[in-house]
């Protein structure tokens with residue numbers, strides 16, 4: 215059984231593009247039909263493999279942004295100027311194009327509201343999500359799943375985006391979400407403004423006294439800065455899970 219599960223994860227699967235539409239000026243939602251997809255848990259990611267005609271291949275990881283209940287796989291891919299893979303996925307993948315992917319991957323950065331309902335000790339702890347930019351992708355899957363199973367766990371999301379235009383997956387975000395805009399806030403903006411710091415974390419997230427399970431996701435600099443501030447605020451290291459999207463550049 216375990217062997218079959220591992221083999222499935224290691225097999226490259228054919229994925230046919232169903233839709234490629236802008237979600238903001240820099241991020242597109244890519245929707246794939248993957249007939250052999252074995253299913254996933256909210257928070258898991260996959261690896262995309264592109265192969266050029268001369269055999270050259272490039273692989274990158276992307277979080278699954280759709281819940282297990284959705285038959286198609288949704289990705290939220292940010293176009294990084296000068297990047298090798300993301301501009302191709304965002305700007306050039308069209309029609310019935312096929313790519314290869316492998317997954318689901320990762321059992322650590324996972325929160326399944328359905329599993330919480332089994333009445334475990336874990337279920338009594340609230341869940342705090344903190345996202346920077348396209349790092350919101352796994353949380354979109356988690357929140358969508360939470361809503362679909364009518365989960366009872368208390369959950370909050372603090373989501374840092376550059377501008378209002380950069381806020382992704384608005385259809386899934388609800389009252390559990392606080393958005394902070396780091397570059398520009400429109401007149402009358404009711405959310406937070408500026409980068410995530412200790413004061414914002416204190417006001418907008420579950421405090422250590424509530425013993426939350428914390429998930430932080432975004433570019434490496436963002437994830438490092440947020441998680442070290444959470445430690446300063448008194449959260450134990452074992453309560454914080456981090457997904458780094460690979461850049462050490464400045465946070466958004």
Ligand SMILES: Cc1cc2nc3c(=O)[nH]c(=O)nc-3n(C[C@H](O)[C@H](O)[C@H](O)COP(=O)(O)OP(=O)(O)OC[C@H]3O[C@@H](n4cnc5c(N)ncnc54)[C@H](O)[C@@H]3O)c2cc1C
Nearest residue numbers: 274275276277290291292297298299300348351459460461
């Ligand atoms: C587990 C995991 C899940 C991921 N999920 C997503 C996702 O859901 N959506 C998504 O858009 N990306 C996601 N990423 C990032 C993705 O794998 C690629 O790194 C990203 O698309 C850039 O690839 P590229 O080939 O375009 O750029 P590259 O050619 O690899 O890099 C170009 C330049 O951009 C820098 N860079 C790389 N990644 C980032 C970043 N995230 N932010 C800022 N600068 C960066 C590099 O340091 C380099 O200087 C995830 C990464 C990991 C490890």
